[in-house]
Amino acid sequence: MRIDVFSIFPEYLAPLKLSLIGKAMDAGILSVAVHDLREFTHDRHRTVDDTPYGGGAGMVMKPEPWAEALESVFAESTSTDARPVLLVPSPAGEVFTQAMARELATAQHLVVACGRYEGIDHRVSEWSAEHADVRFVSIGDYVLNGGEVAAMVMIEAIARLIPGTIGNPESLTEESHEDGLLEYPVYTKPASWRGHDVPEILLSGNHGAIARWRRDRRLERTRAVRPEMLEALPAEALDKKDRAF
Numbered sequence: 001m002r003i004d005v006f007s008i009f010p011e012y013l014a015p016l017k018l019s020l021i022g023k024a025m026d027a028g029i030l031s032v033a034v035h036d037l038r039e040f041t042h043d044r045h046r047t048v049d050d051t052p053y054g055g056g057a058g059m060v061m062k063p064e065p066w067a068e069a070l071e072s073v074f075a076e077s078t079s080t081d082a083r084p085v086l087l088v089p090s091p092a093g094e095v096f097t098q099a100m101a102r103e104l105a106t107a108q109h110l111v112v113a114c115g116r117y118e119g120i121d122h123r124v125s126e127w128s129a130e131h132a133d134v135r136f137v138s139i140g141d142y143v144l145n146g147g148e149v150a151a152m153v154m155i156e157a158i159a160r161l162i163p164g165t166i167g168n169p170e171s172l173t174e175e176s177h178e179d180g181l182l183e184y185p186v187y188t189k190p191a192s193w194r195g196h197d198v199p200e201i202l203l204s205g206n207h208g209a210i211a212r213w214r215r216d217r218r219l220e221r222t223r224a225v226r227p228e229m230l231e232a233l234p235a236e237a238l239d240k241k242d243r244a245f
């Protein structure tokens with residue numbers, strides 16, 4: 001997978017080079033390029049914003065720098081490849097979910113447009129739709145100052161699902177949101193710590209009983225913290241014992 005990120009603060013995306021994403025890049029599983037939008041301006045002040053038509057507070061990002069920036073990478077998605085996916089972080093987008101991360105992890109080329117100010121001139125997304133599949137994406141019901149943090153969140157959630165990125169693919173199967181339930185509590189050594197003991201069952205070696213205990217904890221936690229997730233599960237996903245929670 002290739003990911004191109006555009007921002008007026010490219011250094012915001014520097015942490016992507018760390019940890020798993022960095023390893024995936026080194027292994028050639030993933031390429032992430034971060035581009036400075038101001039490289040696509042031509043005036044002395046490298047202007048990327050202007051006042052909004054219709055009035056109102058703040059500034060809006062000009063369309064031309066974005067179009068020149070995006071077409072510099074759209075063109076590299078050769079005609080034989082699938083169209084790139086353009087992700088536009090926005091408070092007005094569809095909410096990013098694990099299911100969306102799974103879907104996007106199958107894309108060949110992701111382009112992320114990190115806006116600032118009051119957003120990007122809407123015509124950029126209209127123009128982009130001729131060249132890419134455009135998705136406005138929100139990472140939650142709160143307002144950020146720009147798209148960079150949202151881009152980091154989405155790239156990490158997507159990249160870790162690319163085969164070969166995460167060390168142990170099994171650890172992906174029982175994660176929160178992966179199968180509709182929150183994950184179970186985890187413990188490690190020492191078995192007794194500051195008066196708090198690891199649940200006995202986890203020391204028993206009885207793998208069947210441990211699996212049941214973990215399932216029960218997932219149901220209990222989901223019921224307590226995110227009951228709507230349980231309601232959304234298909235009937236066949238819960239067996240008789242599960243319904244006790």
Ligand SMILES: N#Cc1ccccc1Cn1ccc2ccc(-c3cc(N)[nH]n3)cc21
Nearest residue numbers: 089090091115116119139140143144146147
């Ligand atoms: N647009 C806009 C906008 C509109 C109103 C107020 C502030 C902003 C700032 N902003 C500029 C770019 C941009 C990108 C993503 C978010 C964003 C995503 C989530 N989930 N929250 N906020 C905000 C962004």
